[in-house]
Amino acid sequence: MTSAHTAARVAAPTGYPERAAVAEFFTAQAGELDRGGCDVRPGLRFLGELGLLGLGAPDNAGDELATMLLVVEDVAASCMSSGFSLWAQRMVVEYLARGATGPELDGELAALRDGSRIGVTAMAPAMKHVAGLEPVPVIAERTADGVRLDGPIRWASNLFDDALVVVPARFADGGGLIAVLRIDDPGVTVHDAPELLALGGTRSSSATLTGVEVPAEHVLSEDLTGFVRSVRPTFLLVQSAFCAGLAGASRRCSAELLDGLNAEFGADFAELATDHDSVRARLFDFARAPHRPSAADLLRLRLDAARVAGAATRLESAVTGGRGYVATSATSRRLREAAFLPIQAPTEGQLRWELSRSA
Template sequence: MTATTDSTKAPERELVRASVRDRAVLLDRGETDTRRDVALLGSLGLLDLGFGESPLAEMVAVIEDVSAESLSAGFGVWAHRMCLEYVDRGPASVRDRYRDRLAAGTTIGVTAMAAGLRQAAGLGEVPLIATAVDGGIEISGPIRWASNVFDDAVIVFPARGDDGSTYVAVIDADTSGVGINPAPDLLALGATASTSLALDRVFVPESQLVSTGLTSFCRSIRPTFLALQTSFCSGIAGASLTEGAALLTGLGAEFADEHATLADDYRSLRNRLYDFAARIDDVPVRDLIQLRLDGSHVAVAATRLEATLRGGAGYAAKHPTNRRFREAAFLPIQSPSEGQLRWELSQSR
């Protein structure tokens, strides 16, 4: 049940899968990080799929592949790819400065847009405050959660002015005034360099403003955002269902009907994911929100069933079953959280 799609990049994708598979235990322990995975993808031309004539389904398949081997790696790749998405939609000054190195994977990207997406949905204001100064803006405030936060990263984030103005900005992580807080110990995601930041009068020149219309920008990127998030849900769900299928013997046969139901749900999820990716600009956003919510549900249920079928062996911390179970626990709280997704669906009835 692992990801498959027609692709001229199939050999490169298999190379990536093998690399991530070999490093999955180290990633789980936090003894390495996701920069190596991003760099490999970039060297193989797999990070800028979904732009121009390349269908978004190609990028969906890449993130599925990576996430089937390690959700830490898949999550890091998704965050990087979204940063590239934002930069690609910016003016020439932003693209010229950042796009090539993000596409090559030589610089890692941080998506810190959760607060912006929440504001665009009507769920609170962005806490980053912008003040106009000569040549650009100064920004102060917290970024409460972001991933891939390495010292040499590129960060895209929202801000708002007291006068009602809004912005999407891009900076280097080592810019003066950027404070990176120590990363907390996380369940299964220590390799993702996920943490909070504090900005203190960070100067952003006009040439590094991706957008001056936060709501319209968030609406433009959200279809891709949700589809690629669903990709890592689909990736880990497929891996768990494949593993579980081999355990439906003996006492495991008692769970055959449950596994079959989940497998049907997974196929429905994946069929919708690839259908939507093929026409991403024409899909109602409500359908994409439902897709992302369904993805989280299927992934959590699949990893739980795999753990049940595996039994005591899967309770060992180093076992892949245990790792997938822990990784999937993050999906209902990742932004947009299950609560936000449900609320947004309720508002669109």
């Protein structure tokens, strides 16, 4: 992992007033959330009450995206399930802040920002569509009042009963759109959530849309490609932030255990620290002007961030020893959480493919 950025150039914000409260809240609930004793909604409401769900939306508004990324890092460092759910919530805020028209969606945007409405981003197929990998599976048909949607949402998170979903769809003639619907709309079927290795409290599953009527005012854009390209920098940066947060937690744990026999891991730790610093330097540099870096630079950051999280959790497991193998330990939880990152859309395979095409 190489980069022109160095640790000395990390442009991360120094903090935010609620930082200690955020760390305390999510550290306290991480174990229970991992065991299935609660879900991610209280955490989102907590962040909403603090005014931390919509920082920098849209397009680094108020120059606050870097602070938003620090919040995501902090949450993921304490509880990756909550950090992942926060990414989904923050992206739905981004979508509506960019494309909402009319008082109803303005009200939904306010509810998303304060955490009283949960957001679902079902945009992974749109990313694949724009990359040229496969067409969006949801089909749209025009009606007198808007559009009718049919097709699968193959995977999404935050699929709670009253959640707001942003989903891409395509017309038979090849055009596309970005639409907003509710989980409780007629024709929306959410399938039972499978038991996951980790992230179980995120209510991740699949859904099917059957004749779902969407009014015209709930269509955020009929330029699917343009909309995706406009939100993708923030999409990838927030994902990179939760990877960096998880990596940072494991790095800090490992740093305290490098004595005795574990001194043999000193070189591994030094390499990890360099790679993690590189990811964070790029993350906060790019946040200042999200549309300035090339698509390849953003994709490479996202790939590197996931890789460094995997490396960090494996090193933590090695230096922690047997107690980290206990299923309820924080080390075990972080190792399982990191195992999800290569399959999180955009997957490692998609990232590699897109980077090979841009070379």
